[in-house]
Amino acid sequence: MSTLAAQGYRLPAEWEAHAATWLTFPHNPLTWPGKLAAVQQAYARMVAALAPSEPVHILVQDAAHATQVQQWLAEAGAQGDIHLHSLPTNEAWIRDNGAIFVCHPQPAANQPRRLALQWQFNAWGNKYPHPHDHAIPPYMAQTHGVPVVPGGMVLEGGSIEVNGNGVLLTTEACLLHPNRNPHLSRAQIEQRLRDMLGVELILWLGAGIEGDDTDGHVDDLTRFVSTTTIVTAVEDDPNDVNYAALQENLRRLQAMTDQDGKPFRIIRLPMPPAIVHEGIRLPASYANFYIANRVVLLPTYRHPATDEQARQIVQACFPERTVIGVDSTDIVWGRGSFHCLTQQVPA
Template identity: 50%
Template sequence: MNPKTNQTEGVTGGFPADQGYYFPAEYASHEATWLSWPHKEASWPGKIQTIYAPYSKFIGHVAAGETVRIMVRDRSMEEFATSCLEKESVNLQNITFHHFPTNDAWCRDHGPAFLVNPAADQKKVIVNWNYNAWGDKYPPYDLDNRIPEQIANYLGLPYVSPGIVMEGGSVDFNGKGTLLTTTSCLLNPNRNPHLSQSEIEDYLRKYYGVKQILWLGDGIIGDDTDGHIDDITRFVSDQTVVTVVEENRRDANYEPLRENLKMLESFRLLDGSPLSIVELPMPSPVVYEGTRLPASYANFYIANCCVVVPTFRDKNDDRALELLQRCFPDRKVVGVDSLDIIWGLGSFHCLSQQEPKV
């Protein structure tokens, strides 16, 4: 494995884990949240204009507690984005725009992976994974694939390029050495067909600074990412996960989610302790133009001052919000309508990437 790095001091010449770097939990303090302003109509065919109000509401909640850095193509897109934010009374003082053009909006997957080491002289570095739009499903993605390097150069941070495909939505972390993922995504031959499971684990350990990888199985129906973990199971503390369950036995999600729950119950963390598991309901199936969409309350985003949860005008919305509020007693849990956004096959977590504070 020969990592490619830029010439900035930091990770040049070695793996991030060897130098004490690791990917923090999302609930650790953020320096900022990075977003790529949605503009690709093919991602929301016939609906893109309807997403800007809820997307701007999401930004408003996050910006109440941290800087939000929004990537746009040019001045014209920045002006349009500003007008959308102003309509939702977003405080623009915490908003900054960056003219980094993108192909699409899914910053969780094409954005940088920020690692930290508080004891190092260079306290923050970036992993520049390759990105291929979930197995070459939605070309072109050349602009998206350049984003981590552009952000690293803008921030003056060193970066390391492992040379394989990896997406932020496919992994979740407790910041204490444990990573959650799925076999359906990371072992899919449309990502890294030349790598075995053990070889992929080697990359995860060396480039994310984790010591333990916990593998779940399949994702939810309608998920075009082949089963991202951020639609099913998320860490909410060092030892606690929330995981979605389907209560309707006739639903196609019932069995795979039940299997994932059984696996979670069998796992042990690095200290030998079991996971504390909170079961989160699924909304009723969301179907648009004959397509079942990957609607899930697990696709929430943990910001400094709040947790923004997608809601679906469903009977389980309030229940999901109440369960998550108990998981985050130090943050306000807010629901934002995602019924139009989910037509793009993702929601607030898929759209965002946190930059940790160190």
């Protein structure tokens, strides 16, 4: 059987048109110990910023949870095409446990235009219980009338970043970690990504940032903002725990070339000052933004100087969109932010 790539399917870049965004409303106190109520309010503000841009589908636990969510959304002023779906889940990080949709630009009469890839989700190396989360990708696919295709290995959406033009960025720390696909070699993992996502060139960064319990997802580090331009988080303080890893990733990026052999344009994104809660350094990063149809959701961290610096840098990358900073200080206690909490359905 020919691969999805051979059939003409590809993973679009995030800035390409969306039909919708999927979310899972936070409900698990184990994800945000002692902060769940604050997180739910912050999350509702994120939805309020996103909803005018495109249809939003939100997974909730049950009817009682739906009633609460509607109240939080109303208090946050959320308006738009918002749909609540009752489906029990464990983790709210739908970037990682949700479907990843690939598209065909010109499907034949008997070909679906979109396919929903269901990768194996093992909660970042079996760190947390996740008995319900396997049901998320087929539910998303069914809602949009899209066939489901098994991905064939453990993979999270936050661990890959594509430019929509044949290039995929990932990290060695995550994709090569023995708690993901110990039976697969680096070459086999690369081939599976090519076959399923329609990419040609796999580019490898090194390690992630401190406090990231995903073992180093690329969406906390480095993001494509066009086919030829990359923004990457850089720590300028040599005494900071993230300095060495981020400098090494910058060095690698500067040596990389695209599918045509041309160097990328690299834009540096600052890191916020260290955020520590209960003695734990959290993986706060401005790189974890989400690109929607009309807005970009940028996590901010109650540090006005770097928050505004990051907003201006990202805004310059997306002149056709409005970059909206939304406070993610409580949300990042769960070890992620807005990109981890969203999953787009391509138009």
